[in-house]
Amino acid sequence: MNFETDFTMTIGGKGVAGASSFPVLNPANETVIAQAPDCSREQLDEAVAAARAAFPGWRATPVETRRDLLNAIAGRIFANIEPLRRLLTLEQGKPYADAEFEVGGTGMFVQGTATLNLPEIVNEDSAERKSITRHVPIGVIGAISPWNFPVILAFFKISPALLAGNTIVLKPSPFTPLTTLKIGELLRDLLPPGVLNIVSGGDALGPWITSHPGIDKVAFTGSTQTGRRVMESASSTLKRVTLELGGNDAAIVLPDVDVNKVAPELFWAAFRNNGQICIASKRMYIHKDVYEPLKDAIVDYAKTVKVGDGTEQGTQIGPVQNKQQYARVLDLIADSKKNGHHFLTGGDAVDGPGYFVPVTILDNPPEDSRIVQEEQFGPILPLLKVDSIEEAVAKANASDYGLGGSVWSSDAEKALAIGEMLETGNVWINETQHLSPLAAFAGHKQSGLGVENGEAGLLEYTNVQTISVKR
Structure with a gap:
C-alpha cells in the first residue's frame, strides 16, 4: 500500500473513487500533497444503504466477536504507526512525535473501549413477571470528525458505535481526510462489508449526513457554532445526537x-x-x-x-x-x-x-x-x-x-x-x-450534548429497551 497516493473512500467494504476530487494542503508550506475523493450525494446514499444493509448482521454478531474485531482494528493500527504518523504530519502539521502519539493513542483507545460492557438491569424477578432493561444498538451512525486530532477523535465515535452493534458512515474533515481514508483501506478485510464506511468531501457533505433520512444518529466534534447547525439539521427526523463542542x-x-x-x-x-x-x-x-x-x-x-x-x-x-x-x-x-x-x-x-x-x-x-x-x-x-x-x-x-x-x-x-x-x-x-477510554468525557453549557468515552459514552450509541414477561 502506498500511503501517500491513491486515496479512496470505503463504501460497502470496497475502495471507491470520488465523483470528483479536492486538494489537501500541507499547512507547513501550503503545497498540495494529494487529491482527496469528493463524495457525491449519490455516493453518500450508497454508503448509507451499505450501512443499513449490514446493520442486521452486525447487530446479531455476538458482542465478544465485536470485541475481538475491535482489538484486531487496534492491532492493524499499531502495525502501521510509522506510515500513518508521517501522513498525519503532512496533512495536519503536527510534529512527528505528536502524530505518533495520536496514532498509537488511537490503538490504545480502541483496545480500552473493547473492555467495556453494556449493562442489563433486572427490574423485577417475581412469581408474576420478569422485567429487564437492556441497551440495543440505534442503527446507522453518521460520524463527523474534526481536523485537530483527525484519527483519535474519529475512533472516539467508531469504537463505541461498533461495540454497541451499530454500523457507521464516517466523514473526516476536508482539511485532514487522508490518514482516516488510509485507515479505512487498512480495515476493509477485517470488518463485514458496510459496517464501517468512510466518505470524504467538502462543505456540502456534512449537512447531507446530518439531514439524511437513513441515518439514525449523528456524532459530531467541532465548534459550538457548527454544533448548533448540526442539532437543527438532525431535528427534522429526531436523530439522536452527541455533540462535543468548543471550550474556553x-x-x-x-x-x-x-x-x-x-x-x-x-x-x-x-x-x-x-x-x-x-x-x-x-x-x-x-x-x-x-x-x-x-x-x-x-x-x-x-x-x-x-x-x-x-x-x-x-x-x-x-x-x-x-x-x-x-x-x-x-x-x-x-x-x-x-x-x-x-x-x-x-x-x-x-x-x-x-x-x-x-x-x-x-x-x-x-x-x-x-x-x-x-x-x-x-x-x-x-x-x-x-x-x-x-x-x-x-x-x-x-x-x-x-x-x-x-x-x-x-x-x-x-x-x-x-x-x-x-x-x-x-x-x-x-x-x-x-x-x-474508561472515563466519561462531556461538556456542560454550550460545550456539548451527550457523552463520549467510558460506559456512559458507550450507552450514547444505544437505545433503552425494557422487556416484561408475564409468568
Missing part, C-alpha cells in the same frame, strides 16, 4: 505552586498541538502573589520551544492547521494590538509560506477582551492576575462554555475542593487533558 477552559493557579516546576506544565497545557485542542487551557488565572515570577518563568520557557515544520527534527509546535483558522488567530492578535494589550511574546505573523504564528502570550488583558472571552484555538494565551481564588472561580464560571478546567497547587486536596466548584464537565488537578 480556565486554569486556576494558587499562590503555593512551585513556579519552576509548573511553568513548563502550564505552557503545554495551553500550547500542546499549537493550542488547537478543545480542552487546552485558554485562560490562565494566576494569584497575584505568584503572578510576576510565574509569568516570567512561562515566558522564559516559551523561548526554548521550537516552532516549525512538523517534519523537521526538533520541532515541538507546528503550523496552524488551515487558512481559515490562521486568519482567525491573526484577527484575535490584531484585536489585542488595537486595544493596546501588552504582549510578552509573539504577536507577529511569520513571513514565508505556511500558516505559522509564533507562541503569543499576553500580560493581563481586560476580562471583557475578545482574547479572554472567545475560544482562540491557536497559539495565544492570556495570563490573568487575580486577587483571590474566589475571584478566579467566579471568572472561570462566567462563560457560555463548560468543557474543562484545571487547578494547580502544591496541596492537591485544597485544589480538589476548588475544582469541584467549576461548572465544567471535566476537572483536572495539577494536570490537563488526561482522557481515558
Whole structure:
C-alpha cells in the first residue's frame, strides 16, 4: 500500500473513487500533497444503504466477536504507526512525535473501549413477571470528525458505535481526510462489508449526513457554532445526537505552586498541538502573589520551544492547521494590538509560506477582551492576575462554555475542593487533558450534548429497551 497516493473512500467494504476530487494542503508550506475523493450525494446514499444493509448482521454478531474485531482494528493500527504518523504530519502539521502519539493513542483507545460492557438491569424477578432493561444498538451512525486530532477523535465515535452493534458512515474533515481514508483501506478485510464506511468531501457533505433520512444518529466534534447547525439539521427526523463542542477552559493557579516546576506544565497545557485542542487551557488565572515570577518563568520557557515544520527534527509546535483558522488567530492578535494589550511574546505573523504564528502570550488583558472571552484555538494565551481564588472561580464560571478546567497547587486536596466548584464537565488537578477510554468525557453549557468515552459514552450509541414477561 502506498500511503501517500491513491486515496479512496470505503463504501460497502470496497475502495471507491470520488465523483470528483479536492486538494489537501500541507499547512507547513501550503503545497498540495494529494487529491482527496469528493463524495457525491449519490455516493453518500450508497454508503448509507451499505450501512443499513449490514446493520442486521452486525447487530446479531455476538458482542465478544465485536470485541475481538475491535482489538484486531487496534492491532492493524499499531502495525502501521510509522506510515500513518508521517501522513498525519503532512496533512495536519503536527510534529512527528505528536502524530505518533495520536496514532498509537488511537490503538490504545480502541483496545480500552473493547473492555467495556453494556449493562442489563433486572427490574423485577417475581412469581408474576420478569422485567429487564437492556441497551440495543440505534442503527446507522453518521460520524463527523474534526481536523485537530483527525484519527483519535474519529475512533472516539467508531469504537463505541461498533461495540454497541451499530454500523457507521464516517466523514473526516476536508482539511485532514487522508490518514482516516488510509485507515479505512487498512480495515476493509477485517470488518463485514458496510459496517464501517468512510466518505470524504467538502462543505456540502456534512449537512447531507446530518439531514439524511437513513441515518439514525449523528456524532459530531467541532465548534459550538457548527454544533448548533448540526442539532437543527438532525431535528427534522429526531436523530439522536452527541455533540462535543468548543471550550474556553480556565486554569486556576494558587499562590503555593512551585513556579519552576509548573511553568513548563502550564505552557503545554495551553500550547500542546499549537493550542488547537478543545480542552487546552485558554485562560490562565494566576494569584497575584505568584503572578510576576510565574509569568516570567512561562515566558522564559516559551523561548526554548521550537516552532516549525512538523517534519523537521526538533520541532515541538507546528503550523496552524488551515487558512481559515490562521486568519482567525491573526484577527484575535490584531484585536489585542488595537486595544493596546501588552504582549510578552509573539504577536507577529511569520513571513514565508505556511500558516505559522509564533507562541503569543499576553500580560493581563481586560476580562471583557475578545482574547479572554472567545475560544482562540491557536497559539495565544492570556495570563490573568487575580486577587483571590474566589475571584478566579467566579471568572472561570462566567462563560457560555463548560468543557474543562484545571487547578494547580502544591496541596492537591485544597485544589480538589476548588475544582469541584467549576461548572465544567471535566476537572483536572495539577494536570490537563488526561482522557481515558474508561472515563466519561462531556461538556456542560454550550460545550456539548451527550457523552463520549467510558460506559456512559458507550450507552450514547444505544437505545433503552425494557422487556416484561408475564409468568
